[in-house]
Amino acid sequence: MSTPAIGKLFAAMDASKGMPALEATVASIISAMLDRKKGSRDFAAHVIEDFALTQKVLKLANSAMYAPFANSASVTVTSAISILGADALLHIVLSTAMATEDEIAADKTLSRTLLAAEFARNVSAGQVEEASISTLMFDLGRMSAAKFLPEEYALLERHMASGATEDVASAEILGMTLQQLGTEVAKRWKLPREIVSIIDGSGDPVLVGIARFATSAAALMHEGKVDEVRELVSSFDLPGTDVSKLFSLIDTKAEKYPPIEVPVAFRKTESGLDELLAALTSEKRDTVEALAGAVFHAFGELLDTAHCLLFMATSSGDFTVRHGFGKGIDELRGKLRISREFKPTLFHAVIKNNVDVSISEVSKLRPAALPANYRMLLPEVRQFLILPVATSRVVGLFYCDWEIEKELSTDELLAVKKLRDLFLPYMPR
16 A cells, blocks of 8 residues: 555655664663573563564564574564574664653653553463564554654644544545554564554454553543543453453553543633633642643634643753643654753743743744754744743743744733743642
């Protein structure tokens, strides 16, 4: 199957280093490799917890280079590692881009897929590796679209938010469903037919069932729908399933994924901002993510913003996107960063001096006035507003931008600043 989206996807993949691996997983694998008592199964137990490493190991083991050494196509990571050997595995691990746990969590698509694999590993004690790999690969189309086709994926999500089903939205935007997209990627990587058949749904019914169940459970969990996840587990009919382990996993994850609030519609007037402020002030949110989710969607609709972002200082001192609304948010989370080292950018000026900055014509700014990657990531932005979120120092940035000409009235700007102040209780002192 060939479509313009497929061509664009493959070109983007060829130009990229691929998905990042979790730093902690990489450290665990290297530690295991230094222990002479450990073998392929011990290495595999860590690899299957990570999407990037799993797909790289399977892809290389099934490549033409290793074909003479394999009796058959490698379906499990254990068999793939046995074919590759320790040196090749170490090369894969060390050459894979790495990310912190916070950075992985900020990528909602990757985070959801990893959670799905964790659900799968808790389903059946007898097929832990097969279930984890099947679930990671089952979502290959979504992962690939979100990572390498961010604009198309953002448009797909907006179609779904408007009521379209995933298959209808993806067929309209990509020319195929996400499962078909994943199948094409798996074929290009020459993954075994057994894995391709899991993605297209025609393979082992048990593994396909586990992958679908785990993917659905993770999606619901990410939306904070804990009761619905419990109902899904209760109705999941697979002999040998340890339901108590699944319920224990749900309890462990429940606090991490609070319910996502359904955005409330407000009138597109200055009073609409006041209504939003009143609604948010009357009920305290448990987390900064919950507050940002409630603020940004309605705020963006009211003021026609292209993006609304909340930057927060990390332990390293850099400022990264903690939450956001608008197209390409997943990519912005991973790539838009304000370094702790002072540079002559407007963002650093806000952080250092605790002042508001409003720019009406971004195109007139010198490149040095903007963070690295800004123009590449936000090429259509015409104007933006940055407000510091400060306690004893600036620890966050409330940022919004427009791709159209937009002039805020005095009352609107005052309301925006009040909305910014709602984040203060969630910031470190």
